Amino acid sequence: MIPGMTLLNETMDSSFEHLMQAHLYKVYRLCYWLVKDRTAAEDITQEVFLRAYKHLSTFRGDSRIETWLYRIAVNESKRYVRSWSFRNIFYFAQPVDKGIIDTESQVIRKDELANLALLIDKLPFRHRQILILHYYEELSIETISEILGISTGAVYTRLHRAREQIKTLISKEGEIWM
Amino acid sequence: MDVEDMLRKLGKTSQLNFENDRVHVKEVEERINLRIKRKGSKLFKLPIPAIVTLLAITIIIPSWMGWNISQQKGMNSVTMHSNLSIENNDAVNNIIKILHEYSDIEVNDISNSQLTNVFLSVEKVVQLKTNKGQIDVAIFPESVDVESVKLVEDFSVPGNVTYTFTGLDIKEESTPLKASGPNYLFKKNHTLFLTNNSAIVKKLHDVYYLIEVHDEIFHSFGLNKDDYQYYRPQNNSKQEFVESENNLEKLSLESMKIIRSKLKKGDLMPAIFVNKVGTEAIVIYKSSDKTNHMYKFTFESTSEKWILKDNLSVQGVKSIPTN
Numbered sequence: 001m002i003p004g005m006t007l008l009n010e011t012m013d014s015s016f017e018h019l020m021q022a023h024l025y026k027v028y029r030l031c032y033w034l035v036k037d038r039t040a041a042e043d044i045t046q047e048v049f050l051r052a053y054k055h056l057s058t059f060r061g062d063s064r065i066e067t068w069l070y071r072i073a074v075n076e077s078k079r080y081v082r083s084w085s086f087r088n089i090f091y092f093a094q095p096v097d098k099g100i101i102d103t104e105s106q107v108i109r110k111d112e113l114a115n116l117a118l119l120i121d122k123l124p125f126r127h128r129q130i131l132i133l134h135y136y137e138e139l140s141i142e143t144i145s146e147i148l149g150i151s152t153g154a155v156y157t158r159l160h161r162a163r164e165q166i167k168t169l170i171s172k173e174g175e176i177w178m
Numbered sequence: 179m180d181v182e183d184m185l186r187k188l189g190k191t192s193q194l195n196f197e198n199d200r201v202h203v204k205e206v207e208e209r210i211n212l213r214i215k216r217k218g219s220k221l222f223k224l225p226i227p228a229i230v231t232l233l234a235i236t237i238i239i240p241s242w243m244g245w246n247i248s249q250q251k252g253m254n255s256v257t258m259h260s261n262l263s264i265e266n267n268d269a270v271n272n273i274i275k276i277l278h279e280y281s282d283i284e285v286n287d288i289s290n291s292q293l294t295n296v297f298l299s300v301e302k303v304v305q306l307k308t309n310k311g312q313i314d315v316a317i318f319p320e321s322v323d324v325e326s327v328k329l330v331e332d333f334s335v336p337g338n339v340t341y342t343f344t345g346l347d348i349k350e351e352s353t354p355l356k357a358s359g360p361n362y363l364f365k366k367n368h369t370l371f372l373t374n375n376s377a378i379v380k381k382l383h384d385v386y387y388l389i390e391v392h393d394e395i396f397h398s399f400g401l402n403k404d405d406y407q408y409y410r411p412q413n414n415s416k417q418e419f420v421e422s423e424n425n426l427e428k429l430s431l432e433s434m435k436i437i438r439s440k441l442k443k444g445d446l447m448p449a450i451f452v453n454k455v456g457t458e459a460i461v462i463y464k465s466s467d468k469t470n471h472m473y474k475f476t477f478e479s480t481s482e483k484w485i486l487k488d489n490l491s492v493q494g495v496k497s498i499p500t501n
Contacts (some may be wrong), residue, residue, distance in 0.1 A: 020210065025203045029196050042206050049210045113188050120188075135189035163181055170181070 016053050023066060024049065026137075027073050033132045034077035036121055044076045051076075070139075070147045074129055081125050119169045127162035134159060267302050269317045273369070274306070279408045280385040283378065284309045291315070292355055293372065298347040311375035318368045322346070327370060329363040391496055392449060395462045395470040398492050406451035406460060425456060425477060429484045433461045433473060436486060442466065446498050459484065470494040 032041035277283040291305035291314040302317040326345035340354035362379040364371040396403040444466035461473040474488035
């Protein structure tokens with residue numbers, strides 16, 4: 001982790017180099033989980049770091065730099081999900097479910113997890129993002145609250161509602177039109 | 179395993195699966211560096227006086243002129259001459275119906291537009307007050323070509339933004355018109371749409387593209403689109419589908435089961451059209467290679483199920499945009 005104030009004391013290019021080394025992988029991973037398309041995740045990740053580069057000198061260090069990057073990533077992913085092509089053009093589901101099956105087949109009930117991953121993809125963005133930040137990224141409620149710019153109470157509420165939606169979808173036992 | 183445990187397990191598993199992509203991330207890093215080198219060459223090498231001047235142009239002067247960021251992004255309102263209510267007509271009704279069916283734009287009110295006395299040969303001019311902002315609509319006779327119309331805006335006098343049009347006969351004494359910020363023009367089917375919200379223009383573009391594709395698909399299968407109503411699950415709280423909502427949900431599930439495996443990356447998402455009495459449905463989509471696909475379902479009341487009756491594909495014409 002690179003503290004914001006340390007970054008301000010270095011030259012912008014070297015700071016940025018450190019920033020990418022430390023966070024590129026996790027930001028790309030988050031973008032991919034949010035949009036479920038590798039090409040789109042690559043584009044969004046590039047956009048996140050270009051924005052970060054542009055605004056690095058104005059970063060005040062009020063929050064952790066990781067939180068700041070995640071906030072940009074979530075917003076850029078949201079923008080992508082709302083775009084015309086995402087809403088109207090079909091994207092093959094990436095082989096997330098296949099990966100789950102390969103990795104965990106000896107240990108867990110693979111169908112259940114694979115289906116759960118598909119159900120999460122069907123949730124509205126606000127619920128999907130909260131589940132991804134909490135369960136995939138394993139971020140604390142406080143950090144999620146900072147990233148999304150909402151109170152911790154609101155984070156708990158959204159998490160609860162997202163889980164309830166998942167339970168409802170599971171109980172329906174069927175495909176739901178996207 | 180309960181949902182909480184499953185989510186935790188899924189999170190861990192997803193992290194493990196992603197480990198293989200570390201190599202791939204290196205490529206992303208290289209591309210970012212490449213783009214920074216290109217981008218950085220301009221702005222970051224400017225001398226300080228030039229940066230101060232840029233800041234003055236982008237921040238200080240607009241605030242002095244009474245603009246703000248939200249205004250720049252389309253939150254400003256067009257100055258109105260009057261608030262008279264006027265009668266509706268078929269063409270206006272059709273636009274309202276299209277917006278209702280194909281988008282999240284809902285027209286709440288129709289009023290007089292400041293464009294009313296601007297054009298010489300116009301059939302109808304109204305202002306639609308919607309949940310997303312105002313849209314001034316000018317409908318022309320078919321003989322009038324609106325494709326060449328251009329919006330000409332003048333921002334040169336601080337606090338006095340004006341605009342006019344070229345490419346059409348206008349009443350000179352009615353222009354220029356006043357606005358408090360930029361406006362955006364969308365042209366379609368002998369109709370001009372003027373709004374101060376750029377997002378509305380984007381939505382209009384999307385809506386009319388989808389309509390053209392749906393029209394083409396219906397036509398390619400010899401079907402009359404007027405016999406059907408577009409069903410969007412996102413619109414399912416709207417009045418006209420409430421009674422048959424359960425049946426339409428079944429239709430969504432059933433057709434998705436059948437079509438999902440046929441869809442390929444880059445295809446247009448399927449659209450569901452239901453006939454007026456709710457007994458027959460057409461599910462259509464377009465492949466990225468322009469092929470049109472149609473699945474016909476009928477509702478069997480005895481079993482309360484939607485049954486696939488027909489499935490056809492033909493080569494289409496219109497292509498799918500990528501953005």
